[in-house]
Amino acid sequence: MTDKLPQKQRLLSLDVMRGATVAAMTLVNNPGDWDHTYAPLEHSVWNGCTPTDLVFPFFLYMVGVAIVFAMETRKEDPANHGHMILVAFRRMLSLWAISWIIQLFFHHDTPPEVTGFWSKVGYVLGHLRLPGVLSRIGLVFFICTILYLKTTQKTRDWLMAFALIGYYVIMTFVPVPGIGPANLKPETNIGAWLDRLVFGVNHLWRESHTWDPEGLLGTIPAIGTCLFGIRVGTWLKRTDTEPGTKVSWMFVYGVLAVILGLIWDLFFPINKALWSSSFVLYTGGLATIALALSYWMIDVQGRKKGVWFFVVFGMNAITAYVVGDVIGSVLDFIPTGQGVRLMGWINRDICMKLFSPYNASLARAIIYVFISWIPMYWLYKKKIFIKV
Template sequence: MTKDRLLSLDVFRGLTIAAMILVNDPGSWSYVYSPLLHAKWHGCTPTDLIFPFFLFMVGMAVSLGSPKSGEARVQITKKILKRTLYLILIGLFLNGFPYFELSTLRFPGVLQRIGLVFFAIALMHHYVSSKGQVIIGTSLLIGYWVLISFIPVPGIGEPNVMPDTNFAAWFDRLFLSGHMWSISKTWDPEGLLSTIPAIGTGLLGIFAGQLLFKAEDKTDGLIKVFVLGNLLIVLALMWEMDFPINKSLWTSSFVLYTGGIAMNCFGVLYWLLDILKYRTKITFPFEVFGSNAITAYALSGILASLFGIIPLANSSIHQVLFDGLVDIFDNNHFASLIYAIAFVTLCYLPVFILYKKKIFIKV
């Protein structure tokens, strides 16, 4: 572990990436335990927490740097733009791999959203005061609520929060028709309009980071984070009565709810790992994953695609391995879970080698 890295942040990021790979790569989508699936529409499962947790940590990582001014601000802005473009391009590469059918290439995606959120919050960190960031974040969440809940949907009618007919789905079809999520085709869970409230998730990470990392008394900062986190959860549950908690729409209540849970979860890790200096072998694999998180995620996407297309015994590598696990365990759901765990382990090995060589790939 290098001295300039925050252990709790690496572990939390690593837990999130490992969980992301786990839920993305079951042995069979027909046999997945319900906590490892997204909510069908409204609601929030453990799986729905993963992506907002990562965006929250993007904000926390941004908060570790001091705001720049003058020529330093110009240089950091160039770096922010460069990193944003890299994330978007890697995301597009993963969406297209291995066939790269440009006519139907999905434009939105996880890394694309991470890139856009990072771009927005990193610029705000260097150009906007903390008070201004709070005002902007609040305005984004309220504005998005007004758009979805009160503005009539062109060509459809009354505002609604149904999958195909809500304002965000209409907006995305306007600009991304033919290049959206292949499963739905009419809306995208990482669409353009729903990226606006996702910026709020990143800002919550910045706010939590400022409370924790800038406080002279770390315990006092931690208490403030716990209080704020639980206040956000209460506000989210109140707002949910009018604006449902929904990951695919990334509703404003979803931002507050998942942000509050993220603050509580990270607060516990920060207290254990960076205040009490508690060390355990259990956290080490997640520290490894967290130190090269984007690399691990990109690798998982490439391997998953290759396992699905490389032929083996009149089938694919993926199918042969899953069928073998079914034969061993005689339980499709359990075999599917074991496959996912084995896949996470496979992705761990390359990043472990990078960690041992002290190579941390920054996108």
């Protein structure tokens, strides 16, 4: 294995993986029929890990890798740190605001008895989900930016270990106030109790209103996922190591993390909703293996055929996620004259007429991904890259 990778070259494999992750997010979030969805495209009911459960941790992991590649040079001058932290803080607030605006304008339901514009606005605000995917990304990004700028890699390794072990201790040994002994059940674990205390039941995940899969306490191990990415990003950024050696050690790190995660799963189950410590190691290990393979094939060997579809998503990853989250609602404003709006017509008169129920649901989701890709391709061609 020889070193033929230019030091200044952009890490294209990272863009490809981010793009593939966003495409996967869009795919699994937009089936034609939730009652006819293939099992790998659904989240685990509770413990366990499906391919869909890998999507969000992979994205947070790549946020960590991207922090290194975006900030390493400027990090060397401490005079830049204040401005970089301020920018990270603004991005966090922007992601929170976007998350809540999407709910206000695109994902809100009001009971029939709530009438009048301002009454509906008041109801939606009173039931706004405060945690969420974008909110967690923003908070983790901000905290990990500070840690990257102000601590050494050795310190970050220790912090990751303390975060995962500390979270395990809290979740499995600390009694839950008003409920009883520590437990890992959805509604009665200490994380769910804390979310109800801080946010109130009306501001949690609308499917339960008693707990939230992106809850406050789960931010601790989620930071561990991002720190895992920073650790690998720092390794990839080294200029004194050949790509072949980097890839070999990344595979070793990845396999070891997966094994440790599976061992920890025996007494702290792999669980995406809890973002358990075993889940961090298991998914971080798989992400490292996937990035090692992508890095070797794309950046080192130069095998780039067909990757541009995902690069279009990856170069504007957050924007692509937002577009994928709202474009269906936008298209549903378009009438077809067939008794349904545009996306409903695509599902009913195209997908369901051509395929079986499960394949029709999948086909509609794939069409949705391609529709979401079109505006991102326009941004890509115009060289518009939006940093939220």
